Amino acid sequence: MQFPESWLREFCNPALNTEQLADVLTMGGFEVEEIRPVAPPFTGVVVGEIKAAEQHPNADRLRVCQVDVGQPELLNIVCGAPNARVGIKVPCAMVGAELPPANDEKSHGKPFKIQLGKLRGVESQGMLCSASELHLSDDHGGLLELPADLPLGQNIREAMKLDDAVFTLKLTPNLGHALSVYGVARELSALTGAPLKTPSFPPVAVGNADLLPVKISATDLCGRFSGRVIRNVNTQARTPAWMVDRLARCGQRSVAPLVDISNYVMFEYGRPSHIFDLDKIHGGLDVRWGRPGEQLKLLNGNTVTLDESVGVIADDREVESLAGIMGGDATAVSDDTRNVYVEAAFWWPDAVAGRSRRFNFATDAGHRFERGVDPELTVAHIEHLSRLILDICGTPETSFGPVDDQAPNTVVPQPVTLRVARAAKVIGMPLSQAQCAEVMQRLQLPFTEGQGTLTVTPPPYRFDLKIEEDLIEEVARLIGYQNLPETAPLAPITPRVRSEARHGRFEVRHAMAKLGYLETINFSFVDEAWERDLAGNTDPVRLLNPIASQLNVMRSSLLASLLQVIKRNTDRRADRLRVFEVGRVFRRDAGTRTGADDVAGVAQPMRIAGAVYGPATQQGWAGKQPPADFYDVKGDVEALLSPRKPQFEADTHPTMHPGRCARVLVNGQVIGHVGELHPRWRQQWELSHAPVLFELALDEVLDHALPVAAVLPRQQAVERDIAVVVKESVTHAQLMRSIHAAPSAAMLRSATLFDIYRPKAGTDAGGAVAADEKSLAVRLILDGGQESLTDERIDAAVQEVLGQLQSDVGARLRT
Template identity: 50%
Template sequence: MLVVESWLREVANPNLNTEELAHRLTMAGLEVEGVEPVAPEFSGVVVAEIKEIAQHPNADKLRICQVDAGTGELLQIVCGAPNAAKGIKVPLAMIGAVLPGNFKISKGKLRGEESFGMLCSAKELGISEESSGLLILDESLSVGQDIREALDLNDKVFEIKLTPNRADCLSVYGVAREVAALTDAPLKSFDFSPVAVEINDTLKVNVAAPDLCGRFAGRVIRGVNAKAATPDWMKTRLERAGQRSVSALVDISNYVMLELGRPTHIFDLNKIKGDLTVRWAKEGESLELLNGQTVALAGDVGVISAGDTIESLAGIMGGEATAVSLETTDIYLEAAFWYPEAIAGRARRFKFSSEASHRFERGVDFQQIQEHIEYISRLVLTICGGQAGPIDDQIINLPKREPVQMRLARCQKILGIEVAKEQVASIFTQLGLVFTEKDDVFTVTPPSFRFDIEIEEDLIEEVARIYGFDNIPDVAPIVPAVMLPTEETVRSEHTMRQVMASQGYQEVVNFSFVERDWEEKLMGNKDPIALLNPIASQLAVMRSGLIAGLVANIVYNAKRKQNRVKVFELGRVFSRNAEVKNGDLTVANVDQPLHLAGASWGLAYPEQWGMPSRQVDFFDVKKELQNLYGSASNQLQFIPLKDHPALHPGRSAEIRLHGEVVGMIGELHPVWVQAYDLNHAPVVFEVTVASLKDQALHQPGELSNQPVVIRDLAIWAANTLEVQSLIDAIKHSRSEELAIIQDINLFDIWKDTKSDTPERSLAFRFILQDSAVTLEDARVEQCMAKVLDTWVSQFGVRQR
């Protein structure tokens, strides 16, 4: 919000300079993001009057002006502005003047005629974008007066960043009220005395929605001159506050909104057909707004209608049909209290925002409506003339202001200072808060303009703001350091992240809401959980897995010429589950487990001279996943997976832990590799965080002093036979002969490319050891024979 300093100081003028005032406001919670001058630096420009004007003898578009600049003699100025005329007062840059952009004025000669300065436009002075002619000044200004002083160009504009709860400060008066509370500066009293009522005309208004409108007031004013010029002082203030001057009636309404924080609306009375009704819109209705936009309305949008014709969006924007114009002669001036919850979000739904909705959805004073109508009426009558009718003020359903209590002891504990009871009372008085105090408990009734005081902490905040955050001493807290017990068998999510990061993965945080296509086509979820109000049209459903988001991260990086990407995410996924009930951390019918997913693409290792470059493959990521599971990795099973839409049907696996499915791993399906224009497939995995939490304690075992025996065994096995089943058959055997097998590794797979036999050669290496005695050859041969016999009998293999 932009606040003009001179305007602010007219309402409350503390004995502080600009920088001190900005700092005081910032420390009170009204953050001043910047202080800008209303005009750039320039010098040597004065008010001058054109006394004579004549055509330039050598140029059709130039004229020679004789100008009085208060120097005692007329100055000759050559000027090409089309609006230069005898008798007007304009800015004159004297010889030696420096204009914005360090443009220096010197004596010149144009087409043979000398010029002793330059007459200026508003754009040349940097105070407006208007450049079609000279800046014509008010006739009351003194010739020779410095233009910066004459137009108050040394004024400053505060850019204040307000938090959403401080709607009471969305006006000059609101900020001035804060300044007065902070500095004890006197606060200006506005003239809210009633204007003379000269006609008895009224417009009947029926409020049919008390949950939309709590108070509605208005009056008829006839015989206004809509073509009247907006006073320069009002136009200047509006422009410096960021508002464009439109017409006198519109400018007056905007001015009162900026000054008092009261949005109002002015209807062209002659365009209203019938009585007004304040109601909720009906499905299928539409309205053309003042900004030219036509919006389709829903049943939760408030409107003002005349019969079946909608005239405006309640608390948001007026309609084009009843907008005032320069031909308007009779008006209806409306001011109302709209409930914030009835306005909030409606303007954004229609993809625009208005000054009125910005205020109403945060809360506008509901008590001083009649006084503000009198104030704006006086401005209309003074500037545009006319005759005013009586005010029709309907109080339907005003908010109840529930008292809020604040314990002095609680306030002192929160702030960490011994603020006195008298200080608190003084602060509440400065803020205009009506209160009572008993037994060190203050009971405050929030005023009608404060919608942010609801709980005890709100009052403590008010004390802190006015007391001064910079006056609260910087004292380090004293907290006892208590070592809490940790469960060694339960791993934290932070530990999981550390393991992933130690393997070269970077953590990402993706949206929990994703594209519907991702869910339906990548995750195979035909019934995803849809969002009622998505932040973007494409992010319409909740994710049931993390893989799609990680693939999108890889695609994004691949398009930017990255050759190696390893990312992981730990986050919630969402699926339907009728057994889930509402709770503090749960939503009915929605399961929200934590998953951890990773994706690797590109080079297996950073490019280096010591080894040839190769692409990451399934087994690289499988090993990293086993590292993630730590001591539980020997309990993992990888079962071929053939029907997941995101994964390669021949290069993916279902992950099981203790026989329970906990996730999946595999290459991205070739269809998606091609669709995303990747030169090779990423390898991805996703597992449940619950399966990662349990971590068995490491148990020390006795180390054997006996030598290890290594034996190799090669067999012919069917192509369809899973290697894991061969290994499991040996590990799960209860045979005494096989007890000396410590480890089994597959080290070679071979198939004759010229043979059509559906077999392949599998070569295994066995590590044999007895913890007590040295193995004899006979025992070793007996063990290997038992291995072969087990495989032959169970799987029909044959020795190679």
């Protein structure tokens, strides 16, 4: 909202300069976003009147004017403006005057100085100015014509109040009562204690008995409707310059006198109104909700289709206006209008809120009505509008009908109680009941006092006062936010120190980067089909208001997001990708309770997931590399979890190939899965080959064992290789578990599988390895600690391992 400072000071004029005034408003909750001068600096421009205008003897487009500026002699000024004519008053820049710099590069931002000169052989003793040359507007079509009552020779800055400032306020939605100059002045009076000029609206004389029949069919739309018939108005009258200037400084251009009057009262008192062409109304008016299929051509030229959720004003034949938003084109006033109907109503905020945005436009009227407009002053403002119409558009035949006022459903204020102790606790400073009472008196809020309480009855224009906290806010801003004490918090502060046995998330990210992965960040909401297909989740957490129709559920796995990243990049001809993401997933869990980071019924664990597509290494001189496989990514998982030794067991996962998928276990606990993408999804996502993926619980990845000091062995370790024959079904994990379970495990430093032998079909392995068997070669590293290893101890340890293998997995030593 913007308005000129001079208009505000007509209602409330505290002893403050412009900057102090802006500071008071801002600290009172009415943020002053900008202060700009009405006109830029210039000097030497006065009011002049053209007494004569003759054709220039040497130029067809120039005139030689004789200009009276209140001096003994007329000035001879050459002018090329098309509207330079005898009898008009215009700005006259005297010799020596300095005008604002021109808006071009040649001026270099320097003021333009008027000098005595000659134009086509005729002396010119000054310059007659247009509005654009004074930077008052963009109109450069002719001279700026001034009101005829301005005294000759008066400085133009004083005559047009060009030393005024325009305030732009950034108001929050709850400050609907301040969407007018008077509303801001009322708050300024409360903030400063300066007197407020209370307006009076004396009624105009009633000259006819005409009433337009009005029916309010929807009282939940319109709580009060006031109107008046006015006959024989002059719609071709000219809007006074003072009104045009004030509207311009409020950001509103002049349209026509009746429209300007309506806009003027809206900016002055916050009362939107509408003026109908009475002769274009068929029968009476009906205030009701719209009907499906009805259409209305608006004043802005748009034709809108209505429904039962939009309020309208209709006559006996058609819809004439959008209630509280914009009038219709059919009943708009024009130069031919003689009789009008002036309407001022109270529209319920909930009935107007958001309606104009459905039709992709916004209006000043709708902006005010959806925040709440005073229902008590409809008749008073009708009288104010009538007085302005009489003064500006009146004729000897102009007559006013009686005001028809209907109030079937007006606002009933609901008392709000303020507890002084509660206000002191919220604001954070000692407060007395007398201080709170003084605030309510300054704000003109009726109240009654109790024991430590004030019960306030909000006036009709304060739609924002509904609960106790609203009154506490009023107390705080009237006392002054700058006066609130600065009190340090007394709560104990306990630092959250991470254990050394736990990595930070950024350490994990750095570890993934060292493995050649790039981090991605994806939405936490995904397509429901992804959850069903790739996560096996048939009951995902749904969004009430998704940003897109396909992103309607919260993800319970990161794998679908990574697949989307791979798909997007492969569609752009990327042939090698290694990506990962650290993020939160969401799944229903009845056992989850609301906490600092939790919501009841929804578990939100952190996960880390990765995906590899294309060659395992960059292409080099050795030629194109084969695609990365399960074992490449399994190695990355082991490196990420190092120095812990994870176990991998065959498993199934909705996203992964049923024969190339394993679950990852640490200390016997499943922390995630690793595997190749299922052929079905590879085909559906149109990938040339299957990426390999993994997903792990982040909390388990962050944990790591601290190093433990150990005594260095005095003797060198000993290596022994054994080859055992086992059934094809025996896994590597079973083999290693059995070896480390042997009685000699204390001497065993490590065991490594280094060879697998299977007999080829149709060949004879001498009976050592059968067709359903395999030979596994394992290297054992034995360490005696502080004692020397003898051949006897070494052979005994190896025999114990072989015995354990035979007992656990049916292994025999290969001969």
